[in-house]
Amino acid sequence: MIRYLLGRLGRLIAVLLFASALVFSAVYLAPGSPIGVLSGGRTLTPEQVQQLTEQYHLDDPLPVRYWAWLSGVLHGDFGQSVISRESVSTLIADRAGTTFLLVLYATVMIVVIGLSLGVFAALKGGKSDTAVVMGTGAMAAVPSFVAATVLVSLFAVRLAWFPVFGDGAGAGIVSQLWHLTLPAVALALAAMGVSARVTRTSVQQEQDNEFVHIARNRGLPSALVLRRHILRNALIPVTTAVGITVAGLIAGTVVVEQAFALNGLGTLLIQSVQAHDFAAVQAVTLILVTSFVVVNTLVDMTHPLLDPRLQRWQSA
Amino acid sequence: MSPMLEIRRLGVTLRVDGVQRTILRSVSLDIGAGESVGLVGESGSGKSMTARAVTSMLPKGAQTSGEIRFEGTQLATMDRAALAEHRRTAVSLIPQDPRAAINPVHTIGDFLTEPLRVVHGLTADEAVRRAVSSLKDVGIEDGPRRLEQYPHELSGGLLQRVMICAALLSGSRLIVADEPTTALDVTTQSEVMAILSELQISRQLSLLFITHDLELAAAVCDRIAVMYAGEIVEMQAARSLEDAPLHPYTRGLFLARPSIDMAVYPLPAIPGRALSAYDTATGCAFADRCSFAQAECMRDHPPLQMHSDALVRCLRVDAVAAASIPSGGGHDV
Amino acid sequence: MTTTLTLPGPSWTRRLSHRVARLGGSMLAASGFLVFLALVALFAPLLAPHDPNETDLSAVFEGVSTSHPMGTDELGRDTASRIIWATRVSLAAPLLVIVFATLIGMAIALFTAWRGGRFDSVCTGALDIMLGFPGILLAILAVAFFGVGLAAPVIALTIAYSPYYARLTRTVAKREIAQSYVAALTQLGYGGVRASLLHIAPNILPFAIAQSAVLFAYATVDLAAISFLGLGVQPPTADWGSMVAVGQSGVLQGYPLPAICAGVMIVLTVMALNVVGEGIADRATRRTR
Numbered sequence: 041m042i043r044y045l046l047g048r049l050g051r052l053i054a055v056l057l058f059a060s061a062l063v064f065s066a067v068y069l070a071p072g073s074p075i076g077v078l079s080g081g082r083t084l085t086p087e088q089v090q091q092l093t094e095q096y097h098l099d100d101p102l103p104v105r106y107w108a109w110l111s112g113v114l115h116g117d118f119g120q121s122v123i124s125r126e127s128v129s130t131l132i133a134d135r136a137g138t139t140f141l142l143v144l145y146a147t148v149m150i151v152v153i154g155l156s157l158g159v160f161a162a163l164k165g166g167k168s169d170t171a172v173v174m175g176t177g178a179m180a181a182v183p184s185f186v187a188a189t190v191l192v193s194l195f196a197v198r199l200a201w202f203p204v205f206g207d208g209a210g211a212g213i214v215s216q217l218w219h220l221t222l223p224a225v226a227l228a229l230a231a232m233g234v235s236a237r238v239t240r241t242s243v244q245q246e247q248d249n250e251f252v253h254i255a256r257n258r259g260l261p262s263a264l265v266l267r268r269h270i271l272r273n274a275l276i277p278v279t280t281a282v283g284i285t286v287a288g289l290i291a292g293t294v295v296v297e298q299a300f301a302l303n304g305l306g307t308l309l310i311q312s313v314q315a316h317d318f319a320a321v322q323a324v325t326l327i328l329v330t331s332f333v334v335v336n337t338l339v340d341m342t343h344p345l346l347d348p349r350l351q352r353w354q355s356a
Numbered sequence: 357m358s359p360m361l362e363i364r365r366l367g368v369t370l371r372v373d374g375v376q377r378t379i380l381r382s383v384s385l386d387i388g389a390g391e392s393v394g395l396v397g398e399s400g401s402g403k404s405m406t407a408r409a410v411t412s413m414l415p416k417g418a419q420t421s422g423e424i425r426f427e428g429t430q431l432a433t434m435d436r437a438a439l440a441e442h443r444r445t446a447v448s449l450i451p452q453d454p455r456a457a458i459n460p461v462h463t464i465g466d467f468l469t470e471p472l473r474v475v476h477g478l479t480a481d482e483a484v485r486r487a488v489s490s491l492k493d494v495g496i497e498d499g500p501r502r503l504e505q506y507p508h509e510l511s512g513g514l515l516q517r518v519m520i521c522a523a524l525l526s527g528s529r530l531i532v533a534d535e536p537t538t539a540l541d542v543t544t545q546s547e548v549m550a551i552l553s554e555l556q557i558s559r560q561l562s563l564l565f566i567t568h569d570l571e572l573a574a575a576v577c578d579r580i581a582v583m584y585a586g587e588i589v590e591m592q593a594a595r596s597l598e599d600a601p602l603h604p605y606t607r608g609l610f611l612a613r614p615s616i617d618m619a620v621y622p623l624p625a626i627p628g629r630a631l632s633a634y635d636t637a638t639g640c641a642f643a644d645r646c647s648f649a650q651a652e653c654m655r656d657h658p659p660l661q662m663h664s665d666a667l668v669r670c671l672r673v674d675a676v677a678a679a680s681i682p683s684g685g686g687h688d689v
Numbered sequence: 690m691t692t693t694l695t696l697p698g699p700s701w702t703r704r705l706s707h708r709v710a711r712l713g714g715s716m717l718a719a720s721g722f723l724v725f726l727a728l729v730a731l732f733a734p735l736l737a738p739h740d741p742n743e744t745d746l747s748a749v750f751e752g753v754s755t756s757h758p759m760g761t762d763e764l765g766r767d768t769a770s771r772i773i774w775a776t777r778v779s780l781a782a783p784l785l786v787i788v789f790a791t792l793i794g795m796a797i798a799l800f801t802a803w804r805g806g807r808f809d810s811v812c813t814g815a816l817d818i819m820l821g822f823p824g825i826l827l828a829i830l831a832v833a834f835f836g837v838g839l840a841a842p843v844i845a846l847t848i849a850y851s852p853y854y855a856r857l858t859r860t861v862a863k864r865e866i867a868q869s870y871v872a873a874l875t876q877l878g879y880g881g882v883r884a885s886l887l888h889i890a891p892n893i894l895p896f897a898i899a900q901s902a903v904l905f906a907y908a909t910v911d912l913a914a915i916s917f918l919g920l921g922v923q924p925p926t927a928d929w930g931s932m933v934a935v936g937q938s939g940v941l942q943g944y945p946l947p948a949i950c951a952g953v954m955i956v957l958t959v960m961a962l963n964v965v966g967e968g969i970a971d972r973a974t975r976r977t978r
Contacts, residue, residue, distance in 0.1 A: 051817075051818070054814075054818050055818050055821040055822075058818050058819070058821075058822075059821070059822055062822070062827075062830075063830065066830055066831075066833070066834045067834065069834060070834035070835060071835070177960065177963065177964075178956070178960065180963065181906075181956050181957075181959035181960040181963060182956050182959075183910045183913060183914060183955060183956075183959070184914075185913075185914060185917045185930070185933055185934070185952075186933060186952035186953075186955055186956060189933055189936070189937065189940055189945065189948045189949065189952055190945075190949065190952065192937075192940055192941075193940045193943075193945035193948075193949070197940060197941060197943055197945075198943070204941065249456070249459075250451065250453075250456040250457055251456065251457050251458055251459045253413055254413075254449070254451075254457050255459070255470075257411065257412065257413065257443045257444070257449075258443075258444060258470075258471045258475075258522075258526065259440060259441075259443065259444035259445075259471055259474075259475045260470065260471060260474055260475065261474070264474060268459075268462070269459050272461060273459065273461055287823075288823070290823070291823040291824075291825045291826055292825075294825070294826075294829065294918070295825075295914045295917060295918060298917075298918055299917075299937070309829065310829075310918055310919075310920075312833075313829060313832060313833040313920065314919070316833075318833065318834075321830070321833045325826055325829070325830050328823075328826055329822060329823070329826055332821075332823055332826075333821050336821065346461070347460070347461060348460065348461055348506040348508065349460055349506070349508045
């Protein structure tokens with residue numbers, strides 16, 4: 041068990057190192073000199089050039105530069121934004137909350153609605169099942185920005201039930217949730233469709249297991265059998281699929297925040313890309329990728345907890 | 357005294373690839389209290405389906421005809437509560453693959469004690485105590501440790517003993533063992549069979565033992581029924597079946613067994629392949645593989661008839677009984 | 690004198706219609722739709738009623754009419770024509786990604802499977818690590834450093850998807866290489882490259898193609914999202930993703946039609962690809978059962 045955890049941790053670190061190396065080296069892969077890239081084509085004063093050279097250790101060999109950057113990052117120092125002169129970490133700290141809340145909100149929707157739909161379809165069967173299959177098929181095909189467009193046009197513009205823009209930060213948690221509802225739905229819609237499908241297939245398969253029949257024959261009440269022998273076993277593939285979709289939310293948040301003009305990490309990323317503010321681009325990309333990988337790893341680590349066969353204990 | 361289990365003209369059809377296929381033609385069988393009956397046949401003979409019918413585990417879409425009576429009451433007439441009670445306490449199944457029968461994500465202890473706690477209302481401690489003592493009965497001494505383990509940590513033989521234990525704990529009067537040792541190696545096989553047989557005799561339980569191994573059935577059972585193509589073709593006391601098999605199929609099965617002290621060249625196999633019920637045409641199902649077959653065998657479907665103390669489904673039984681078991685072509689090793 | 694009797698086999702039209710009839714209803718509809726899209730892309734100049742870039746500020750945000758089957762957008766351009774022309778870009782870009790990812794992935798897979806041993810395990814580990822990087826973020830990063838337009842995102846997504854194909858085809862490649870015909874080929878003196886190209890690759894290709902439908906859908910969504918963010922296709926070129934973005938102003942003013950039409954095209958394409966992908970997967974499992 042310990043060996044498994046260490047293995048997963050090792051893999052996590054390897055991926056993060058790879059990702060950080062990639063993000064870091066992008067500056068040097070881009071056409072033009074590093075100074076040109078970092079300045080975004082702007083003309084700089086000699087002092088600014090000197091500062092950038094020092095900050096990025098441009099006179100030092102590559103591994104030194106990478107290490108300098110990485111150690112800075114691990115201390116929370118992402119450098120300075122060329123545009124706003126603020127430290128990038130401040131920019132990030134301001135916006136991380138909104139992104140985090142949005143992703144959390146969407147995750148709750150996926151788990152509650154997606155899983156319930158899947159279980160309902162698998163247990164009911166018949167016409168309800170067909171309806172859910174078709175519905176989730178349509179849901180899974182709707183990209184978040186298309187969902188955003190439809191939702192805004194229907195619920196915000198026409199019906200005015202929800203605000204169009206803004207994240208309601210600073211006006212209390214209720215206002216925040218109200219502002220984030222449409223974005224969360226847009227973000228979660230496709231993932232809800234996928235999770236519902238996976239749950240449905242999983243429950244259907246577990247229903248047919250011989251030990252389920254035997255459990256019923258032994259007199260166990262159906263609610264108990266459902267809970268402990270069907271759903272409990274279906275959890276394993278379901279958590280994998282939900283984990284993958286939730287990790288995908290982290291990338292999807294970039295699109296949704298842009299669509300709803302939310303003040304989050306995603307919009308910061310896009311703004312920085314368009315403004316050629318590379319320190320910020322590197323920092324935000326690194327944070328998003330790290331979150332993505334961490335979520336995947338956490339989900340992977342739940343597997344042995346759910347399935348004893350993966351625990352690799354020595355059998356007697 | 358009425359038999360514990362009475363099966364009368366049981367017929368089962370299954371939907372296979374959109375067509376209703378007959379798996380069991382008309383099976384009639386009695387098992388008395390404390391009696392062990394073997395049901396022997398090859399794949400496709402319908403023996404497993406009979407087991408499932410008795411334990412109410414027929415697959416979806418199966419249609420049945422005929423009746424099954426348990427301790428005098430017809431299963432079909434029981435109301436839901438009575439049927440549930442019947443399944444819970446009267447009959448237990450020892451399946452062919454114990455790994456498929458136990459949920460892999462819960463412990464052995466959970467498997468054994470769950471019905472005790474949930475259905476019979478025992479406390480966790482009482483249930484554990486009962487389980488540990490029951491495990492001793494099947495030869496598992498370190499009960500408390502085993503209860504904490506998961507199914508994948510136990511060997512096939514141990515798992516079968518756990519299944520037997522579960523059957524004992526439920527207080528079943530009839531145990532249906534569906535090829536319980538087919539997946540086990542020979543040494544483990546004899547261990548498990550010994551335990552099962554011993555418990556059956558000491559507790560006066562009835563046993564329906566399904567197998568393809570004629571010798572094993574003869575060793576364990578009081579009576580043996582041989583099945584072919586969805587119906588019983590011979591039923592005799594185990595001892596007399598070994599001495600004098602009356603149906604050509606049973607004879608063929610005995611003759612085809614390689615013997616350890618006699619070499620026979622070539623090994624007399626039954627020509628052709630075993631049929632399922634839905635493959636058969638008019639007349640006797642075994643006719644086109646039978647060396648005793650005559651014109652009437654191709655035409656008329658033989659009924660199950662008494663012949664001395666046996667039941668045989670053969671129009672030519674007198675000729676078969678008169679023929680001696682050939683020993684020519686063999687020599688002592 | 691001999692008389693030869695030649696019985697004609699079923700004509701190719703017969704065989705094709707037999708094949709088509711065996712497809713399920715939904716598979717048929719989905720594949721038909723995809724073929725239709727391909728035709729629209731090919732014949733765009735002939736099908737579009739208007740010039741997609743022709744603005745007409747007197748006819749802004751018009752509704753559905755005979756001259757404008759999908760109305761007009763905020764610059765008076767005919768939405769239907771823009772949608773038709775956009776089909777080219779919106780389908781060609783993901784197609785490039787899939788084709789190149791398949792080729793690169795298969796090449797990597799064949800190479801590591803052939804070499805085997807530690808090289809193989811190291812490579813597989815590396816591929817696994819690369820899979821940990823989400824495609825769209827890589828594309829955004831690429832655009833940041835290499836400029837807007839479709840080139841950077843397409844290359845980035847190709848790189849992001851290749852490990853997936855490599856992983857997939859590697860398992861199949863290993864199986865194939867273990868077969869005896871490969872040993873026979875090496876006996877005959879075939880080098881790794883020749884054996885792979887001529888013999889092994891054709892056996893692996895069907896598996897890769899089967900996965901492509903679903904990955905094509907992912908690529909379509911990812912690229913449309915990039916365009917939506919303004920990082921892909923640049924105005925005035927029409928692409929479904931950027932049309933949704935550009936249509937946002939219309940949505941806020943109560944004229945969602947241009948954005949919705951583009952959005953619907955994306956959804957229908959993805960649905961069709963998903964149905965085809967599932968159909969292929971079903972067929973594959975049925976055959977191996």
